[in-house]
Amino acid sequence: MKILVYAEQQDGHLKKSAVEAVSFARQSFESRGDLNITVLLGGQVDTQAAAELGLYGANSVWMPAESILNSFEVHLHALAIQQALAESGAEVLVMAHTYCGKSLVPRLSVAWDAVLAAGVNSPPECASDGSWKVYRTVYSNKGIASYSVSGVRRILSFLPNALKPVECSSPCTVFPWNTTVNSAAAKTRSLELQKVQGKIPLTEAERVISGGRGLKGPEHWHLIEDLAEVCDAATACSKPVSDMHWRSHDEHVGQTGITIKPDLYMAVGISGAIQHLAGVSSSKTIVAINTDREAPFFKVADYGVVGDAFEVLPQLTQAIRRLRKG
Amino acid sequence: MNILVCLSQVPDTTTKISFTSDNKELNKAGVQYIINPYDELALTKALELNEASGGGSITVVHVGGADAEPVLRKALAIGADQAVRIDTAPMDARQVAAEIAHFVSSASFDLVLAGRESIDYNGGLVGGMLAEYLDWPLVNVATSIEGGAGGSMIVCRDMDGGREKLEVYLPAVITCQKELTEPRIPNMRGIMAARTKPLQVLAPQGKGADMHVLEHALPPSRQACRFFEVHQMDELVEALHQQAKVL
Structure with a gap:
């Protein structure tokens, strides 16, 4: 063959x-x-x-x-x-x-x-x-x-x-x-290439950290980026976040965004609307972090933390840093 | 420009999916159908392109049964000039592309727009196959489309790890991605006008399908969530490292 x-x-x-x-x-x-x-x-x-x-x-x-x-x-x-x-x-x-x-x-x-x-x-x-x-x-x-x-x-x-x-x-x-x-x-002529520098492409990423409205504004995204950095992850976001232009649309995962299947998907401050879950539910391991214990994301997550992202993220980032050093 | 927009109808994005008892097809009970969201962006972009150039006509084409006519009427209400339905059950991308290609060869279009994929079968194949059948250029997953000089279009497309701006000469097939534009809600005048706009039904060429669905299944259900308190982040990391082996 x-x-x-x-x-x-x-x-x-x-x-x-x-x-x-x-x-x-x-x-x-x-x-x-x-x-x-x-x-x-x-x-x-x-x-x-x-x-x-x-x-x-x-x-x-x-x-x-x-x-x-x-x-x-x-x-x-x-x-x-x-x-x-x-x-x-x-x-x-x-x-x-x-x-x-x-x-x-x-x-x-x-x-x-x-x-x-x-x-x-x-x-x-x-x-x-x-x-x-x-x-x-x-x-x-x-x-x-x-x-x-x-x-x-x-x-x-x-x-x-x-x-x-x-x-x-x-x-x-x-x-x-x-x-x-x-x-x-050739039937097309390339005029300009914009490559995402220094970032892991979302579709190739083995780990993805994704933020939702629970982050309350684009100025808080450093919390997501810090966590992504310590675990070599790509960053993503929910549809409302890209609709409000907090993050660019190419980070939007979900039914009408990008469908991904990383080993690890962490959803921070994302409630878990059916359209969002559709795009990420084939991830191997899902971690949900949300203030609302009733958030639908906890029904598909393997691990969950009920808590405020602003409190959880710095501690989680530190804990991973300790593991990496350890 | 004479623009053709390929439309498919799909279950509303909030639909809870289930299958018939033999798992051969979707359980259609209570399912609301909508224009595939990416196709709707294609239609809106077609309207914008012709409004900017001040002329041309827009045709929407659908391969499928009469149950899709409400969706085609909606496309007419949004602003398409005419609709064409090729009357055969859509089986796979190659069959749909072959039917549309045959229709395109019988007409004179400058540009074919389609969604980057349909949100039911998610193939994203019809646009590329159509381009090959017609021997036209293809630009896949476009995030912006503008008129260029001398019959060309300037298109930005998503690529792996970035974005490319390129020039393509017409006629061409371009598939549409989010960010291209925002969908339009039809107004009352559009809805009234849609009733009298032409909706033509064509007989299919009858190309068979290559791919045959054996059965459908729901994704495997996941285990119950294991919760950690905010002060237990070391335990969570340990579980991700040792148990899930993803860190």
């Missing part, structure tokens, strides 16, 4: 999702004895970093010889992936369902005429007839649907943080790869 994995990079560094994608492919189809995983890098990275994908199950890694793919233009990347699919003879394409993945997989499923299982939660269950059963959340995390997937060509995209990468050393070689993609095929 031949698989092509598309691995994202940014500024010459492999993204976290690159390792996840390789490991997801390896763990999903490990039972297939003839498994062969080729990785197409979405741009040039350090050769040693590329070779390390072998630790997670890659058999060969294709490094673009030209710089054309180093910035992300969706149409150029889609064409490059199609070229790599043809050259590798892969039957299955695996990638992360990140913003890049979300732009690529719909185009590729039409262009490559493949059945698309997009945004799955876990590795497919493979049946003896070759079909897969996949699971994905629906109704904004309020439900889970299982689907049957069959077809000669298939695309599988998985949610970030869906599966922990596992080391499984396989012999791996990095090859230079020449793309036939020409920059004239």
